[in-house]
Amino acid sequence: MPRFNSYFCADMSQRFPRHEKLKSATLISRLFEEGSHLTVFPLRLQYLEIPLPNEVLVQAGVTVSKRKFKNAVDRNRVKRLMRESYRKHKSLIFNNSEQTFAFLFIYLGKEIPSQADMDRSMRLLIDKFLAKRDEKDNE
RNA sequence: GAAGCAGAUCACCUUAUCGCUUUCCGCAAUAGCGGGAGGAGGAAAGUCCGGACACCUUAGUGCGGUAUAGCGGGUAACACCCGUCGUCCUGCGAAAGCAGGAUAGGACAAGUGCAACAGAAAGUAUGUACAGGUUAAGCUGUAGUGAAACCAGGUAAACUCUAUGCGGUGAAACGUCAUGUAAAUCAGCGUCUGAGGGCUGCACGCCCGAGCUGAAGGGUAGGCGGUUAGAGCUUCCGGGUAACCGGGAGUCGAGAUAAAUGAUAAGGGUCUUUCCUUUGGGAAGAAACAGAAUCCGGCUUAUGGCCUGCUUUUUUU
RNA sequence: GGCCUCGUAGUUCAAUGGAUAGAAUAGAAGUUUCCUAAACUUUAGAUGCAAGUUCGAUUCUUGCCGAGGCUA
Numbered sequence: 269m270p271r272f273n274s275y276f277c278a279d280m281s282q283r284f285p286r287h288e289k290l291k292s293a294t295l296i297s298r299l300f301e302e303g304s305h306l307t308v309f310p311l312r313l314q315y316l317e318i319p320l321p322n323e324v325l326v327q328a329g330v331t332v333s334k335r336k337f338k339n340a341v342d343r344n345r346v347k348r349l350m351r352e353s354y355r356k357h358k359s360l361i362f363n364n365s366e367q368t369f370a371f372l373f374i375y376l377g378k379e380i381p382s383q384a385d386m387d388r389s390m391r392l393l394i395d396k397f398l399a400k401r402d403e404k405d406n407e
Numbered sequence: 408g409a410a411g412c413a414g415a416u417c418a419c420c421u422u423a424u425c426g427c428u429u430u431c432c433g434c435a436a437u438a439g440c441g442g443g444a445g446g447a448g449g450a451a452a453g454u455c456c457g458g459a460c461a462c463c464u465u466a467g468u469g470c471g472g473u474a475u476a477g478c479g480g481g482u483a484a485c486a487c488c489c490g491u492c493g494u495c496c497u498g499c500g501a502a503a504g505c506a507g508g509a510u511a512g513g514a515c516a517a518g519u520g521c522a523a524c525a526g527a528a529a530g531u532a533u534g535u536a537c538a539g540g541u542u543a544a545g546c547u548g549u550a551g552u553g554a555a556a557c558c559a560g561g562u563a564a565a566c567u568c569u570a571u572g573c574g575g576u577g578a579a580a581c582g583u584c585a586u587g588u589a590a591a592u593c594a595g596c597g598u599c600u601g602a603g604g605g606c607u608g609c610a611c612g613c614c615c616g617a618g619c620u621g622a623a624g625g626g627u628a629g630g631c632g633g634u635u636a637g638a639g640c641u642u643c644c645g646g647g648u649a650a651c652c653g654g655g656a657g658u659c660g661a662g663a664u665a666a667a668u669g670a671u672a673a674g675g676g677u678c679u680u681u682c683c684u685u686u687g688g689g690a691a692g693a694a695a696c697a698g699a700a701u702c703c704g705g706c707u708u709a710u711g712g713c714c715u716g717c718u719u720u721u722u723u724u
Numbered sequence: 725g726g727c728c729u730c731g732u733a734g735u736u737c738a739a740u741g742g743a744u745a746g747a748a749u750a751g752a753a754g755u756u757u758c759c760u761a762a763a764c765u766u767u768a769g770a771u772g773c774a775a776g777u778u779c780g781a782u783u784c785u786u787g788c789c790g791a792g793g794c795u796a
Contacts (some may be wrong), residue, residue: 282425289666293628310563323438329665340452343670343698348427352670355426372665383670 284355290329290370297369306400308393310377311350315397320368326361328354328371338376346375349383353390360394367401 290296295318303316320327328351337343350373359367379388 284426314581344698348669
């Protein structure tokens with residue numbers, strides 16, 4: 269079962285390959301129209317339960333407002349930090365899940381955070397998301 | 408030592424772990440996995456000029472529009488660069504001149520316009536006072552106003568004229584493959600008596616030519632090429648005052664697309680301030696401006712060090 | 725990525741290169757009123773920034789800064 273094997277690896281590893289990135293413009297616009305959101309300052313998660321291609325559990329993207337960070341260097345910096353902490357913490361979501369989601373992380377703050385701060389808020393946000401999901405499942 | 412100006416140069420480094428991305432090799436039916444090699448800048452920025460390249464009839468004529476403006480050279484080209492002349496400013500000097508800097512620097516003797524306040528008068532120029540002068544006369548000089556007033560006056564980053572250049576649109580160009588619907592409905596115009604189109608503001612000319620426009624509605628918004636070896640970089644020789652040119656040798660240095668080049672840890676180097684100090688150093692902190700998006704040549708703006716030269720000033724010998 | 729447009733009082737707009745940049749509205753103070761509103765009087769407030777052309781710049785030119793739009 270090679271497919272299962274790769275599945276298992278993706279579950280456990282901290283990799284963040286291309287097909288797990290949210291890229292489709294149509295998906296993103298649907299995400300904003302139909303999806304719901306959670307906020308743990310300075311992060312906001314916009315999410316939507318939706319079938320995805322390529323048998324992926326989650327497609328995630330990150331974004332930063334151009335109004336908050338004027339320079340491209342700073343925007344790239346924040347996006348890289350967000351990707352990094354999502355990469356570290358995404359295995360929490362993948363555990364015993366059958367639903368597929370589209371994620372978009374939005375940075376709301378006005379200052380560039382440290383990696384440690386970013387990790388902390390990402391952890392809190394994902395815990396909040398998991399709690400909400402389980403609650404919904406139980407109903 | 409400090410300040411200013413000009414020029415040149417670098418843009419923290421090493422190792423480990425976890426990741427992203429391009430490419431090559433191997434394995435794998437695909438997905439993917441393993442290994443090797445590579446992965447931001449001097450401004451990548453602003454998009455201000457000039458090209459390459461692509462398409463639009465190889466792009467015609469006139470008007471319009473627009474850009475440039477001493478002279479000579481460089482260049483693929485330029486609003487760029489080099490040299491030089493003139494003008495202006497600063498410093499030195501008795502002066503001649505010297506040094507540095509700035510310079511959109513054609514034409515008002517083609518025409519039109521404009522000139523507040525002051526002043527007699529700002530354009531068909533010529534009044535007052537004094538002096539001179541005449542047959543007579545603003546005929547001559549001085550005074551006062553103003554940025555400008557014996558003069559074919561000033562002003563063209565005023566219209567304009569002259570000379571020269573410019574066809575348009577920009578990689579969301581363009582080519583190609585795939586997916587999918589509706590060759591459907593209603594209204595108007597037209598089918599050689601020519602609708603409409605040919606991505607130029609207008610007119611003419613030329614070419615294509617059976618569909619075109621509107622309403623309401625439906626579908627795709629994905630992949631590949633273009634896309635990185637080039638007016639390239641390094642070095643040597645020769646020519647030229649210089650910008651730059653010619654020749655030889657060597658070399659390959661990103662290619663993403665909701666957009667890669669990152670995170671953590673340790674060590675080292677640099678700088679600054681504070682504290683301790685046995686003057687050897689130790690501890691803490693900081694590290695600028697900024698991120699390729701078709702590619703080049705410039706310009707402009709942002710910005711941290713280090714080096715060289717010149718000028719000014721201070722201190723010591 | 726490319727192509728355009730616009731910056732004047734707190735706000736909405738004027739001003740031919742020429743005395744002190746004008747008007748409406750909002751603000752402040754006062755008059756009136758038992759109080760408020762309305763009305764009247766007075767008052768403060770601006771050319772996005774920096775150079776250049778000019779005797780003189782909101783206006784002309786250039787460079788920055790900011791805001792907005794269009795583009796399969």
